[in-house]
Amino acid sequence: MDDNKKPKRFELPVVGAMDMDRRHALKIMALAAAAPSLAACDTGEPVLDVAIAPNPPMNPKAKGTAWDPDMVEPKVMWERTLSSDELASLAVLCDVIIPADDRSPSASSLGAQDFIDEWVSAPYEGNQRDAVLIRGGLLWLDRESRERFGDGLRFRDLTQEQRHAICDDICYEPNTPEHLKAGARFFDTVRSLTSTAFWTTTEGMTDLEYIGNIPQTSWAPPPPEVLRHLGLE
């Protein structure tokens, strides 16, 4: 029982990674959850020794509905609806918004278009509005591409310069000509969703140098370089 003398959480590897992979997270969860029922040892030091489960044990199960989903093992409860053609167009647009660079890959390579598919397929009013905006927007983008650059060309067939020529006109609604306003709203929505999709991935968080979600043994004041940066020395 020696191993059990101390709360397990202090023995967790304090990993430098920004992301804890799910399995690791679950393992920690399990340890943390197990800690309270560790049996007392002979040392007399305060150990987590009480059986906290009332009798009979509270051992509830989530109903698995949208109001009461399993939060530990999350599941998406709806089918995706975009076609492979729409996904291909979306992937190109996502990469125009977040291309690869020397710090991280592009948005589509991290599945931003799949996240948008999940989003527009969700059974909520706002999502259904976005579905109309985005599906319509993709068609509009192809039509704009044909009108500007020649018959038979879809957005995804254009050169990077040509794509930018369109996006420059719709990337900021206040500067967008009246007849392109709907295009600007479409672009802004895709940009926001792409941003969420990209930055919440492990790669995105690593790029941002997000540090957190890691158990600590104690909480320290901010590091000196942070205080210096903020003029707080």
Place this chain on the structure above:
Amino acid sequence: MRKKAQQEYDVIIVGSGAAGGMCAYVLACSGVKVLMLEAGRDYDPVTETPMFQLPKDAPMRGAGTKEKPFGFYDATVDGGWEVPGEPYSSAEGTDFRWWRARMLGGRTNHWGRISLRMGEYDFKPRSRDGLGFDWPITYQDVEPYYDKTEMLIGVYGSNEGLENTPNSSPGVLQPAPAARATELLTKKHAASVGVPVIPAHLAILTERQDAARLSRELWPNNALAQRVTEDSMRSRAACFFATPCGRGCSIKANFQSPTVLLPPAVATGNLDIITDAMVREVTVNAQGRATGVHYIDKTTRVEEHVSARVVIVAASALESARILLNSKSGLFPDGLGNGSGAVGKYIMDTVGAGVGGQIPAMENTPAHNTDGASAMHMYTPWWLYQEQARGQLDFARGYHIEFGGGRRQPGFGFMGGLSSFTDGAYGARFKEECRRYYGSFMWFDGRGEMIPNEDCYAEIDAQGVDQWGIPTLKFHWKWSDHELNQARHMQKTFASVIESMGGNVTSTVHEDGARAIAAPGVIIHEVGGVIMGEDPGRSVLNEYCQSWEVDNLFVTDGGCFVSNADKNPTLSIMAIAWRASDYIVEQLASRSL
């Protein structure tokens, strides 16, 4: 959970949240046989909390939905602004929002853990400015119960000795965690516009509890209570400064009724809990005494009756008012204990208004961990008592400031609004701008006192019935100028703090307080509706949460509040519930009940 082991119960408690949980703990520890009825399902934070799960593991990256308004991982079950099958309504011109949860422990599973004491002024507001009501009790009456509640649940913070911002007794508080960089930056600059920043008080263990000492001090001469309390405290770990508290805490470092109050209460052998039990009404006998409650067993949809010597309604302020209003009988045609007509009246929420800012000095801050105890380490208590007393402000009561920001975990919506800062950046520039702006945003929220008024009340909706056949509530609401002017003052103050930090205000600062203020109910500090008082003609309860008319009926949740200080209510709910429970124990012992 369904367990009804006893043949007879001394006390029935309706609701398992802050109020019901506290009553159950105190009564069970005192040897009283208790049956608790909870409308929600059984829920166990130890096994059900998604501690480390990331947004990317959740549907839509954890975005809020109708069913999970505060995000997928929020520890709310069958609740939110709506509860399936349990509607409510608002009168024309009112847009009241009612946040509920149907789970063991109620809203203590996902609450913000901010635990501020009401001060001396807060119990006697009418004596100070002629508005609202005085409480029938003073700060001194509740002070020992604040100490006890803080010792039991664990509250971090510091004693600053500021006006109307009480100190806790020595040995009561947990150490406050070190301030984050953003909090220090705010403190430095806010001082230049006269706004103080001090350690906040939250119901989170920064250290493991001194179980032996605390249990002895809480329960001198009660071996059973000492044992279950000590065991329970030993089962709680200290915060490991990661993972959001709003999901609950599987290591029991923060306060939730199902990790802190219910386990020791059950361990006494004196508490049985029935979940999925939706109480419809309190029953009375011919003498006008409460005999028990009718509840709908949600799993069978059959109505059941249980009886006891005492009934405690602790279903949350508005649910408790609803139960009383629905408990109609020949003796009590307008609802139980409602001879005064005050049931459902004088409901209050907290005044809320916020402003966001972008702080250039915070751009490109070196990477560091800002998790801490997940919520705020620092806050601003109300600081303009003197100005208010001199009549220099156009509102009568105070507010405190909650704030935060910096390099937090990216979640749904991350950098969604960046377009307006960058004139629509996309491509390589967008990526660069996200890196630069990450961690440079702050938000400031005011939480202020609302004064009770005649126009804010709940009544039974003649047309409304929920899926359990129980008549529903309809809300009426009107702010007074005190609240609207206060909301305007909040926004102006936050804008000046942001500007003092060299920042850019990113929200609209309204001249019109009616546009600054959050809709009623949105701050989720709803209290009142079953107010206590000194006059049975004008209040429902006496100072011990006991019905004036039915002496074995108690309402121990926020329903009894007669004012709603800027201090978030839950700590006070629990202190007052403990005080009421002590009184019930005495009365049961002397056979007065």
